Amino acid sequence: MRNFNFCIYVFIGCCLWACEGGKQENTNKADLPVSELSKSELSDKVKGLIVGSAIGDAMGAPTEMWAREDIQKTYGWVTGLDTMVREVSPEGIWKANLPAGGTTDDTRWKALIVDFMSEQNSLSLDVDAFSNHIIQTYEAYFNRYKSLKPDQTKDLEETNLKVLWLQEWYKVSLAIKENKLKPYQKAMGKFYGGEMVCAGLLYAPALGLLYPSDPEMAYNQAYNLSIYDLGLAKDISALSAAMTSAALTANGNQNEVLRVLKDIDPEGYFSSRLVGRSSYRVYELALDIVAEAKDSLGTELKPNKTTLIPESSILRAYQLLDQNLQDMPFHAAEIHLQVLTAMLFNDFKFKETMIFLVNYGRDNDTTAAIAGAILGAYHGYAQLPIEMREQVEKVNDELLDINLEKLAEKQINNTLSLYLWPD
Template structure:
């Protein structure tokens, strides 16, 4: 059982990095432009010079999505608890500064505004209360590796406590909690149907932790995606449906809904990574979330070995060692 858990946790982390890195080239480009430029993305590519968001990243390098996830994960492992907001903010700001992130197109608008306020000693609450973007969800997959799937109240609160450094709305927290729950359910060995029920259930719990907004319900959109998948069996047709109906932009209500839809349709890390990379829109963020879920459900062995090797060497990572660190820390987060 321990080896299975190790594989699933490693799969979640590796999946996050895979989806993030493969999705770099066409990030925030329209679907048609991605297809015209690349034809079909099924390997790691440099970010194009004329993509003002992706141009900073070389082939197989992860982006700010995984970078922030690793900043948060390191803090959680060191504290064996959720650190104070000021500590999380400091760590994220240190990373931003190391990347010159306040000057270049590295951060999403909500994260940039909130972290800039933290760095200048200003109250970030005005930004937290209006943050509808996916910054909280894109970095949350490791939290699903730390907390048991059958503790949704604890998971929702933990997600909220981590998210409020930059995002404090109902949709941002609930969307992030759905991603974390999907990963947790995968680590726990739940079936896809059981995991879907878990993900839908945590939405109502988690949204109570955030500032009420008018954003579309990620829960309802995920239900719509599950229904659509019963009638659409061609991957390209379903991808087009996601792009046109759910949307693939940076809003939580779009990209989290899209990522969940991709994960449940593909149910495979490689297929999900390729679908997201060619989708158009926030390709790397959708990939980071969707492929983390698939990796958690199926284990690290389900990800092509050559891709794993490339990702580990390029980013100086060891997915199994990270899984061991997480397993060692899990008891601290799951105390009764």
């Protein structure tokens, strides 16, 4: 009888546990936000961002940091993907003589942030976990030295590139891990020479993929993760995530993307004493440049040197951008201005925007990768140039160990798990 009673109690307990578990699961599911996108739309948009950014990166990779005259001398007026006759570098390409479609750190950062978001599997991203993710990635690269011998020069060179890619980030991340202000200030003061670099812009656009139709949430999360940015660069990085978020559900309405530059300001930059919101002044400058450049269409503008630029309006836009250069091509405000100008000038057309940015020069793989991410999310994968997307996917998979399709699928599954979907 005792055994029978015990079994009854166990049976009842299991039933209650199962019912409670079922209630908990239903409650959790009911608490999920409802997406405005269908699952198929999300898949198209996510893949559009991942591949669109890689296309921009690949178009700019052969001439990253080149002067405009040098681009034209070597490649002419760039309208597509091309092979690379440049040196390898930690932030650049990792293999010499890459065929058309190869990419740089701009695509590697998208892979890193997607991996991090998938590990988190949450709409609330943890800053400490992000810095630890970078620490672990760096240390995994560094530990490869232990298995190498002095005569393995090729493997040593490849490992050097990977370690040096994250070395600056590792120093800052260690200070964050210590949770002490002075080490963090010191590390940030020397991060890439203390310049206001576009650090967060390398990964922030992809953060918007977690927050379809919620650009303010995207801004907040990206701002929290902008721990490698200084000053207004934090605002610009966060805005790139907000623009991506808005682009996912814009339905072809450019204003839905552009309005976040004014409407999304949870940190109160517009109320900053004496200065106001510097990132918005950059947007206003982009509008002015586009307006003046469009007015010059059809007029004769004589550059100082022979140029292959096909239209006077493009030449004028370039000249006006030249008047607003920073000391470093990868300054966040300069990057922001060029991206916005190109998108506005080309009416959000994907390929035309890429062509504008790549031929302008400066940090053109980064500007094209950022614009490619936003416009890839805006238009979707199906609207990207077919030959370009296929070539970029092929080269990254076969030569660079970055499978863009699988990367997109990882992010799609992550976002799908965090929302309720209409289909």
